[in-house]
Amino acid sequence: MSQKHLKEAFVSNLNGTSLLELSLGMPLAPLCLLCRGLLLVLHCQHRGKPLRSRPPALLLDFGVLVAPLLFSCTVLSPVLFLVPAILAAFCAGIFFTLYRQRQRDSRVHFRQIVKDFQNTYLDPDYVPAITVFRVYVNVLTSISILAVDFPQFPRRYAKAETYGTGVMDLGVGAFIFSNALVCPEVRQKAAVTQPKFSSLTKQLFAIWPLVVLGVGRLLSVKSIEYHEHISEYGVHWNFFFTLALVRIAASLLLAIFPKNKSWIVAVTVAVLYQLILNLTSLKTFVLHGSDGEDSRTGFLNANREGLLSLFGYLAIYMASVQVGLYLLKRRDSVKEWMGAVCLLLLAALVLFVFLHISQAHTDPVSRRMANLSYCLWVIAYCLTLFVSFVVADLMLVFTKLLVKGSAVPSCWRAVKAPDSREQRQAEAVHVCLIAAINKNQLLFFLLANVMTGIVNVMIDTIHSRAALTLCILHLYMFLNCFIMYILHAKNIVLKFW
Numbered sequence: 001m002s003q004k005h006l007k008e009a010f011v012s013n014l015n016g017t018s019l020l021e022l023s024l025g026m027p028l029a030p031l032c033l034l035c036r037g038l039l040l041v042l043h044c045q046h047r048g049k050p051l052r053s054r055p056p057a058l059l060l061d062f063g064v065l066v067a068p069l070l071f072s073c074t075v076l077s078p079v080l081f082l083v084p085a086i087l088a089a090f091c092a093g094i095f096f097t098l099y100r101q102r103q104r105d106s107r108v109h110f111r112q113i114v115k116d117f118q119n120t121y122l123d124p125d126y127v128p129a130i131t132v133f134r135v136y137v138n139v140l141t142s143i144s145i146l147a148v149d150f151p152q153f154p155r156r157y158a159k160a161e162t163y164g165t166g167v168m169d170l171g172v173g174a175f176i177f178s179n180a181l182v183c184p185e186v187r188q189k190a191a192v193t194q195p196k197f198s199s200l201t202k203q204l205f206a207i208w209p210l211v212v213l214g215v216g217r218l219l220s221v222k223s224i225e226y227h228e229h230i231s232e233y234g235v236h237w238n239f240f241f242t243l244a245l246v247r248i249a250a251s252l253l254l255a256i257f258p259k260n261k262s263w264i265v266a267v268t269v270a271v272l273y274q275l276i277l278n279l280t281s282l283k284t285f286v287l288h289g290s291d292g293e294d295s296r297t298g299f300l301n302a303n304r305e306g307l308l309s310l311f312g313y314l315a316i317y318m319a320s321v322q323v324g325l326y327l328l329k330r331r332d333s334v335k336e337w338m339g340a341v342c343l344l345l346l347a348a349l350v351l352f353v354f355l356h357i358s359q360a361h362t363d364p365v366s367r368r369m370a371n372l373s374y375c376l377w378v379i380a381y382c383l384t385l386f387v388s389f390v391v392a393d394l395m396l397v398f399t400k401l402l403v404k405g406s407a408v409p410s411c412w413r414a415v416k417a418p419d420s421r422e423q424r425q426a427e428a429v430h431v432c433l434i435a436a437i438n439k440n441q442l443l444f445f446l447l448a449n450v451m452t453g454i455v456n457v458m459i460d461t462i463h464s465r466a467a468l469t470l471c472i473l474h475l476y477m478f479l480n481c482f483i484m485y486i487l488h489a490k491n492i493v494l495k496f497w
Helices: 003-010 019-025 028-047 054-072 082-105 110-118 128-147 167-181 198-206 208-223 239-256 259-279 282-288 304-308 310-327 334-361 372-402 422-427 433-439 441-458 466-489
Strands: none
Touching (some): 019 167, 028 054, 028 082, 128 167, 128 372, 128 433, 128 441, 128 466, 167 239, 167 372, 198 239, 239 259, 259 282, 259 372, 282 304, 310 334, 310 372
16 A cells, blocks of 8 residues: 555544543643743743743743644543643642732732722723633644644544544534634624625635645645545645635525524524425435445535535634634723623533534534534634633632733733723733744745645655654644744744735
């Protein structure tokens, strides 16, 4: 068997992991964010000033925000449940150290600190959890697309063949979700009246890089006979094409229907698509081709998974637009955000209940078809993860109250009054990895894809030992992060569309 066929077999015919294991791993990224913030506050308490030196800041960000994720999806995956527990204990230790020192310096009752925290005003124009969520989806995707080719990456985390909940199955939907949170329709101010199809026009111009990248990936994969998982999107299709078409279709729907009713459109699309899958031969066509023997003759047959899953991804996108509109409502206090957290958690709980019903009475989760169960799973999980980032941010706001002068980049900025601008400007001087990746997200994702291809061409990944795997993955991610960090430090944004 050739190297190409070996690698294709390595990522094929898999069944995913359990929802329980995914839930155990979910707190990891928010805990990394919390840990990084607490360490910065601790540094400020001991040194009397925030960490401003860029090389140590980059090493801290990479070591705390990225490295734990790399270890957790490789050598630490058998004890995944211990990693969040250890991080949580470490964070608790730092917090109690900060609180004890605060009590020595200035004795203030804990109840008073909590009261001050609840009445704290937050910058209403900046919701850091949105940025952090989008960056982490990109980082986790970048880690997975290379790590999946190594034996240390558990096969249960890779994309499931037909039915199943793999980590990478979630990543595809989460990428769609994160894009919708900041789409033009969400960011457009309610008071500003624009032509009905202006957002559609913007999207038509904005997606051309995705189309170019999709064509480039297609040509490069075919020309060098790079290994590919055909049942993922099809023979000629790839995720860049999916994202481009979903964005165009969503903008068209949002030009026709009120954007504050996008959840209704999402439910309608997802339910109708599932009904058609169940009541017609469409499901058989997706799974087995027009002849029932996995034929790939003709464009539709060859790319049936990529083309028909567009309906499911469109439903996820439309639902995420509704979430984005809710998140960008003006809230300028901790109390208001605590109320929003409770409502989002309730929505996620309801979606998980519907997921259970959908899996019992329609179909299990299938990323290959992007069926109703898949849509419910992705939205419920993304909402829960997003809420976790909001909670981590609020905990950092509370911690910053304990240490005067402390600052945590990519975290909420407390202001003295809803319209105060002084403190916002004072805390906006830091360079951090999250802000760096956020500034050039598409470039980050493109670099990850290019580096993944280079590594796979140069190295026999499926026979690599653990030490070599970890070295390659850390070097790959650090190089990608370092490039983003340098571009951000020089204020370079490689986006002109």
